[in-house]
Amino acid sequence: MYNPFNCPGGGIGRHKGFKIPRRQLRAGSSPALGTIKYMKKEWLIALYKINEINRLEKNLSNQGFNYYLPKITTKKVNSIPEVEILFPGYIFINTTVENYSALKYTKGMKKILTFGNKISYLSNDDIKAMQIIEKTSKSCPVSRKVRIGQDVLISKGSLRGSIAKICSLPSRERVEILLYFLGSFRRVSVSEKDIIF
Numbered sequence: 645m646y647n648p649f650n651c652p653g654g655g656i657g658r659h660k661g662f663k664i665p666r667r668q669l670r671a672g673s674s675p676a677l678g679t680i681k682y683m684k685k686e687w688l689i690a691l692y693k694i695n696e697i698n699r700l701e702k703n704l705s706n707q708g709f710n711y712y713l714p715k716i717t718t719k720k721v722n723s724i725p726e727v728e729i730l731f732p733g734y735i736f737i738n739t740t741v742e743n744y745s746a747l748k749y750t751k752g753m754k755k756i757l758t759f760g761n762k763i764s765y766l767s768n769d770d771i772k773a774m775q776i777i778e779k780t781s782k783s784c785p786v787s788r789k790v791r792i793g794q795d796v797l798i799s800k801g802s803l804r805g806s807i808a809k810i811c812s813l814p815s816r817e818r819v820e821i822l823l824y825f826l827g828s829f830r831r832v833s834v835s836e837k838d839i840i841f
Contacts, residue, residue, distance in 0.1 A: 650757040653664060671692070671786040674788070683740040683741060684740065684799075685738050685739055685740050686738070686739075686740070686741075686763075686766075687712070687736045687737070687738050687766040687767070687768070687770070687771050688736065688738075688739060688747070688756055688757075688763060688764070688765050689734060689736060689756070689764045689765060689766060689781050690735050690737055690747070690753060690754070690755070690756050691733055691734060691735075691753075691754040691755050691756075691757060691758065692733065692734075692735050692752055692753055692754055693752055693753075693754050694732065694733055694750070696752035697713070697729075697735075699751055699752040699753065700735070700750065700752025700753060701713070701752075702749070703750050703751050703752055704737065705752060707746065707750065709737050709738075709739055709747065709750075710737070710738040710739070711735055711737045711738065712735070712736045712737075712738070712774075712775075713729065713735050713736075713770055714729070714730035714731060714774045714775075714777075714778055715726055715727050715728065715729055715730055715778055715784065716730045716734075716777065716778055716781045716786060717778075717781040717782050717785045718781070718785055718786045718787075719785035719786070722803060723777045723836075729771065730774065730777075730778070733754075736766060736771060736784055741763060744756065744763070754789055761809055767795040775822065791810065792810050792811065792812065793810060794809065794810045795807060795808075795809055795819065796808055796809070796810060796839040796840060797839065797840045798821075798823075798828050798834065798838060798839055799836040799839060799840050800834075800835075800837075801834070801838055803823065803825075803832075803834075806820055806823060806824040806825075808821035808824075808832075808839075809821060809822045810822075811831055817835060817836050817837070818833050818834065818835055819833070819834065819835060819836050819839070820832065820834075821833075821834060821839070
């Protein structure tokens with residue numbers, strides 16, 4: 645999954661430990677058509693600021709970057725289908741390592757995922773597999789079933805980060821959970837949207 649992006653000939657430049665090809669041209673000359681080798685585009689893995697995804701998408705489009713933000717259609721019991729981001733916080737950009745700097749400093753971007761001094765990326769097959777899942781979920785939403793006794797994580801509110809157990813099936817978008825709080829178990833009703841299965 646990881647690629648050191650070996651430079652195909654020419655001089656080698658460095659940007660914070662990453663190898664970046666430097667085109668070698670004679671002073672005052674112009675390259676002949678087809679003589680410059682451009683690096684292959686890869687699907688780089690980037691982390692974005694959760695509350696700035698719309699800003700990031702706009703900035704990526706303005707810079708001409710081709711990106712993919714996987715989404716999936718899910719359906720809970722007694723509710724209408726919802727479209728959710730498949731990997732919150734992650735986005736995939738199809739570009740070359742030459743554009744690393746421009747991409748890294750794009751507004752809304754958090755960081756480009758790396759392993760040591762190697763930039764991480766996904767293959768075209770990986771992206772196509774996610775696109776198939778996304779397309780299939782539109783016609784057949786992924787079921788998110790709630791089971792009594794199931795462990796859940798509270799994601800919002802004053803109890804955020806607490807682990808609890810489901811006590812009852814959802815009713816009017818609320819569910820009862822059993823929570824250990826202040827030395828005893830308490831039965832609490834919370835919004836179904838505030839828990840992660």
